[in-house]
Amino acid sequence: MIEIQNLTKSYGQIKAVDDISFTVEKGEVLGFLGPNGAGKSTTMNIITGFIPSTEGTVKVNGFDIMESPAEVKRRIGYLPELPPLYMDMTVSEYLSFAADLKNVSKRQKKSQMADIMELVKLTDVRGRLIKNLSKGYKQRVGLAQALMGSPEVLILDEPTVGLDPKQIIEIRKLIKALGKQHTIILSSHILPEVSAVCERVVIINKGKIAAVDTPENLSKGMGTVSKLSATIAGPKSSIIGFIQGIYGIKYVEPHLEKDKDVVEYIIESDKEIDVRRPLFFAMAKAGYPIIELKSLDLTLEDIFLQITTQEKEVI
Amino acid sequence: MFSIFKKEFKSYFTSATAYVMMGMFVLVSSILFYINLVSQTADFSFNLNYMSIILIIIIPILTMKILADERKSGTEVMLITSPTSLTNIVVGKYLAALSVFLIMTAITFIYPIILAVLGEPAMSEIIGGYIGFILLGASFLAFGLFASSLTESQIIAAIVSVVGLVLMWLLQGIAPALGGVTAKVLNWFSLFSRTEDFYAGILSLAPIVYYLSFSAIFVFITIRIIEKRRWSKG
Numbered sequence: 001m002i003e004i005q006n007l008t009k010s011y012g013q014i015k016a017v018d019d020i021s022f023t024v025e026k027g028e029v030l031g032f033l034g035p036n037g038a039g040k041s042t043t044m045n046i047i048t049g050f051i052p053s054t055e056g057t058v059k060v061n062g063f064d065i066m067e068s069p070a071e072v073k074r075r076i077g078y079l080p081e082l083p084p085l086y087m088d089m090t091v092s093e094y095l096s097f098a099a100d101l102k103n104v105s106k107r108q109k110k111s112q113m114a115d116i117m118e119l120v121k122l123t124d125v126r127g128r129l130i131k132n133l134s135k136g137y138k139q140r141v142g143l144a145q146a147l148m149g150s151p152e153v154l155i156l157d158e159p160t161v162g163l164d165p166k167q168i169i170e171i172r173k174l175i176k177a178l179g180k181q182h183t184i185i186l187s188s189h190i191l192p193e194v195s196a197v198c199e200r201v202v203i204i205n206k207g208k209i210a211a212v213d214t215p216e217n218l219s220k221g222m223g224t225v226s227k228l229s230a231t232i233a234g235p236k237s238s239i240i241g242f243i244q245g246i247y248g249i250k251y252v253e254p255h256l257e258k259d260k261d262v263v264e265y266i267i268e269s270d271k272e273i274d275v276r277r278p279l280f281f282a283m284a285k286a287g288y289p290i291i292e293l294k295s296l297d298l299t300l301e302d303i304f305l306q307i308t309t310q311e312k313e314v315i
Numbered sequence: 316m317f318s319i320f321k322k323e324f325k326s327y328f329t330s331a332t333a334y335v336m337m338g339m340f341v342l343v344s345s346i347l348f349y350i351n352l353v354s355q356t357a358d359f360s361f362n363l364n365y366m367s368i369i370l371i372i373i374i375p376i377l378t379m380k381i382l383a384d385e386r387k388s389g390t391e392v393m394l395i396t397s398p399t400s401l402t403n404i405v406v407g408k409y410l411a412a413l414s415v416f417l418i419m420t421a422i423t424f425i426y427p428i429i430l431a432v433l434g435e436p437a438m439s440e441i442i443g444g445y446i447g448f449i450l451l452g453a454s455f456l457a458f459g460l461f462a463s464s465l466t467e468s469q470i471i472a473a474i475v476s477v478v479g480l481v482l483m484w485l486l487q488g489i490a491p492a493l494g495g496v497t498a499k500v501l502n503w504f505s506l507f508s509r510t511e512d513f514y515a516g517i518l519s520l521a522p523i524v525y526y527l528s529f530s531a532i533f534v535f536i537t538i539r540i541i542e543k544r545r546w547s548k549g
Contacts, residue, residue, distance in 0.1 A: 011547075048396045051545050074398045084393035086322075088329050100318030101397040145393065 001026040001183045002047070002153060007056035009042050016042045018207035019056070026152075029179040031198030031215075032187040033304065039207040040187040041081055044157050047185070048078040060153060074102070077151040077182075081158050083142025087131035091122055091141055094130060095148060102149030112148065120144045120174060136167035143174070154184045160193060172197055191304055203307055210307045218303050227296035228267040229255070230279065234288030236263055242286050248273035262291060319399065319407030320414075323381070327415050332380075336373050337419050343369050348426040359427055359436060360514035363444045366423070367451055367510060371484060374452065375476035377415060378459025379469040381408050382537070387467040395545070405538050409460050416452050420445070440516035447513025450526035454506055455480060457533035464537045483507065 002024040009017040017039040024030045034040050046053045049065050049072060057064055063071040086094055092113065099109045117123045120140045125133060130141060139159065146154055159175065160168045175186065175197050188194050194201055195215040203211040203218075211218060232239055236254055243252045243265065251268040258264055269275045276293060283290050327333035347362040382405075385391040394404050424445075430436040455476075462476035463469075487508040490501040502508075506529065509522040 045392075050392055050396050070398045070400065073396055076396070078392070078396045080389065080392045082389040084388075084390040086326075086390055087388070088326065097318065097322045098393070100321070101394070101399055103398060 001028075001061060002185070003057075003059040004043075004047070005057050005059075007043065007046060007058065008054050009039075009046060009051070010054045015207050017046070017053075020204070020207070020209055021056075022202055022209065022212060024183055024185060026183055027179075028200060029175070029184045029186065029198045031194035031201040032185055032204065033191065033194050033201055034187075034189065034204040034210075036189055038204045040189075040204060041157055043204070044078070044080075044155050044185070044187060048076050048155055049073050050078075050080075074149070075151050076153045076155060077146035077149070079142045079146040079154075079156045079159055081161070083138055084145070085130050085138060085141060088129065090127055090129055091117070091133075091144075092126040094141065095144055098145040098148040102151075104149050112150070116144045116147050119147070119177075121170075136163050136170075139163060139167070139171065143171070147178075152183060154178060154182045156184065156186045158187055158189070160188070160190070168193075203304065205307065211303075226269055226271050228269065228276065228279075229264055229292075229294050229296050230267055230290060231258060231262060231264045231292040232283060232288050232290050233259075233262045234283075234286070235261060238286075239263070239265070239283075239288055242282050242288075243267060243279065246275055246278045246282055248275045248278075264292075266296075316399070316403040316407040316410075319394070319404050320411045323408050323411035324414055327377075327411070332376065333415050336376055336415075337422065340366075340369065340373055340419050341422055344423045344426065348429075351426070351430070359430065359441045360444050362426065363448050363510075363514055367448055367507065368484070370452055370455055371477060371480045373419075374416070374455040374459050375462070375473045375480070377412050378456055378463050378476065379473035380463065381412060381460055382463040382541070383466055383469050383472045387469075401541060402538055405460070405534060405541070409456065409534055412456050412460070413453060416456060417449065420449060420452065437516060440514065443512075443516040443518055444510075444514045446518065447510040447522070450513075450523065451506060451510055454526050454529045454533075457530040457537075461533045461537045461540070464540045480506075 004023065005021050007017055007020045008015060020039075020043060022030075032040055032043070042051070045051045047058050047060075047065070049069050052066065057066070058072075059065070060072045060075050063075075065072045086097070089097070095113050095116065096109065099113060104112060114123075117126055120143055122137070122140055122144055125137060130138065133141065139162075143156070143159065146156070156175065160171050163171065172193065175184065178184065179197070186194070186197060198215065200212070200214055201218060202209060240252055240254070243249060248269045249267060250270065253266055254263045255266045256264040267275070267279070276295075279293070280290060344362065344366055347365050351359070351362060385394065395401065427436060427438075427441045430441075431438070458479055459472075459476040462479065463472040465475060466472050483504050483506050486501050486505045490498045490505060493501065506526075509525055512519055512522055
C-alpha cells in the first residue's frame, strides 16, 4: 500500500531524515516511534506531499508522490501535529469545506459528513465555532477532516498529544476502530500508545530507522536475560541462598520489603530456561510460601531507551 | 478552485474586514461625490482618481491575511496536502478578493447614476474610467497577494504592500526626471499613469494588456514563492 524507499531530507548539512525505507501493508496500523526531533513529522510531511524529499521515493498504491501528487493526495487523510483548523468556522462549515477541498460529490457530502460526525462524536457540537471547542474536540475535528473523502490511508501525527487521559483512551479506541477499514501510520513518542494500537512499530532515531518489528517481538527479542519478580515470605538470607542454588538463575536481589519477612525479589535468569517451576518446588520444599510471582518482560519503554541510547553510542 | 473561492469569500464576511473596508471606501467616495455636487461638475474622473489613491490603503488590508494567515495558523498544510492544486488554491483566493473588490466598486455605481439623472455626464468617460479603475484594483490585489505570500505576519504583509503601492504611485512623478533606461524600467511599474487614457474615456489595448499581465505575473510569482518555500522547509 505504502512503499517508502531511501527517503532522505537534508537541510544544508543536516539530515532530518536519513535513508529511510519501509513498507506498510494494506489494512495495517503502523506505529512510528521516536524521540522528539527524530524526523517523524518530516517523514509524514513528505509522505503526504506537504514538503518534497531531497532523495528517495514515496509510493501510495503504486502512485509516486512527486509524479502524480493529486492521485496520492486523494488517497491520504492527514492529521498534522497541529490540527489545521479555521477557528472562525463552525464544525459543520469546516467539514463541508474539507469535503469540497477533497472533491467529495455534492450527493455524498451530506451523508459522509453525518457519518463522520457520528463516528468521532461531533454531532452535538456541529453548530459551534471551532475556537470555542476544547482541545479534545478540536483534535476530533482534525481527525474528522482527515477522514473526509474516505481516504484509504490515514496519517496521524501525534494524535493524542495534549489530551487528558480520558480523551486519550477515546481517541485510541477510535483509531483502533478506524484501523479495520484504513491503513494507518501513527506517530508518537509515547510507547504504551503504540503498543496499544499498532500491529507493527518502526522506531526512528536521529533520522534513521533503529528497529522495525511487532511490539511483542521487540519486547521478546531484546536482551539475553529474562526477569522475574517473586514475593516470598520467610527470612531473607536463607531464601536468597535457596534461590541462588537453582539451575539457570544468574542473579537475585531483594527489591522491596513488603511486610515483616515478606520480601519482593528480582530474579534474573537465562532467557532459554524457565525457572518458575524449579523456584516453586524449591520454595515449597523449604517451607517458604510464594505470595506472588510474575515475569517482568521488557516494556517497549526499555527497548526504546536501549535502542535509542545504543544508537547514540554508535554515533 | 471553487471550494477555496467560496471559503475565502465567506471568510471576508464572517470577519469584519469586508464590511469595514467597504464602509470606508463608500464613505470616501461619498465625500468625493459631495465635492462633485457642490462644485456642480459632472467630471467623474476626479472621483476615480482619488478613489484609486484610497485603494493603496484598502487593497492591502483586503489581501494581508489571504496567505499569511494560512501559514501562521497551520491550515496551509490542509490546503497543500489536499488533491486541489496550488494554482487552484492561489487563483481561488485571488478571485475571492477580486469579488469583494468588485462588490465594493459596484456600490459606487450609484454616483454616476445620480449624475446621469441630474445632468449629462460623459458616459463613455465614466464607463472607461471604471474599467481602468477595476483593472488597477485587480493589479493591486495581485501585488497584495504576493506580499501576503512573503510572510507569516499579516501586519508585515500589509506594510509591504502599502509601501510597494505608494512607491509605484510616486514613480509616475520620479521616473521622467531620471530619464534613460532607469525611467524605462521604473515605468513598467507605473500602474497609475496608465489609468489616464481610461479616465479620458479611451479604451486602448496596451494598458488593458499591461494590467492583465501585471496581475497574472504577480499571481504566478506568488505560486512560485509558495512552491519554493515548500522545498526549503521542515
